Amino acid sequence: MKVSGILTLLIFHLLGEAIVRATGLFIPGAVVGLLLLFFTLLIRGQLSSGLEQSSKTLIGFLPLLLILSSAGIFFLGEAFSDQWLAFAGAIVAGTILTLVFCALLMKLMVKPND
């Protein structure tokens, strides 16, 4: 993995954070950085191999980076115990319904291979 790719990602993340702080935006700095980098790439019209490689590596590690926050679900505390049914029910049923809703909606609008 090249340093140049990681450096680009860090610089755009930093830019995003700076913009969020300066404007009081409601969106995380990393998402602003993502959008900035995306538009920069669109304008430049080319992608360096170092950046492509670093991006691939980091994205591949996403499940690893998400493990710790996922473990937090086991440590919600006693005060929450009477809310588990509503909490889990809404998430399990709601998420399955959302997947089906979006899939059917898109199927209506998108023709295969167009």
Next chain:
Amino acid sequence: MTELLTSPLFAITVVLGAYQAAVWLYEKSDRLVWLHPTISGALVVAAVLALLDIDYHRFSDAAYWLTFWLGPATVALAIPLYQQWHLIRKMAEPLLLTLIAGAAFACLSALAIAWLLGGSATTLLSLSAKSVTTPIAIGISESMGGLATITASAVILTGIVGIVFVNITMKLCRIDDDRIWGFCLGLSAHAIGTARAFERSPVAGAFSSLALCLTGSYSAVFIPLALQWFR
């Protein structure tokens, strides 16, 4: 000894070890959805913390060097987005319509079900941003009076339910198109869904990344407005 157990060295070693074990288990089980590394890895970490009686929040702070990379990894999603832009551009209209209806559906369906099951006002508020990536979700929820810890868990559980049920629901709806598959998963199940979408194909991953960004930005505006209207 206690000091060592809450050190970054220990925390990062445990998380990496849990990940390695989880990947091994996942591959060994022929990629059984319930054993996806995000799920089984979290179980291993939780088991270690429970066994050694370590406080989750202190442990989580100690592993900051690792979780720090979530930021740059989010920025890195710009690259697949750029590489698949020619496909995304052609579908702008259905993607936007699905975003507007789908993200609203994700929020309102959770609220309705939780309300029917007797959830408290705090639980409902904390659930409203469940399909939104964690940092945005916590911002939305706290501004409305939800609790950050419950919100974060709601987001995570949503991601897990999303990757566990994506195959079944897409098969049920007869969806085989990677663009639709990825966009639906990213919209419903944010970063965890996006990590899973990249395992399917670069196209699914790019469409999932797109849905992740759009759902986050749109929900940051939509959810506070919708909840204000309900009060």
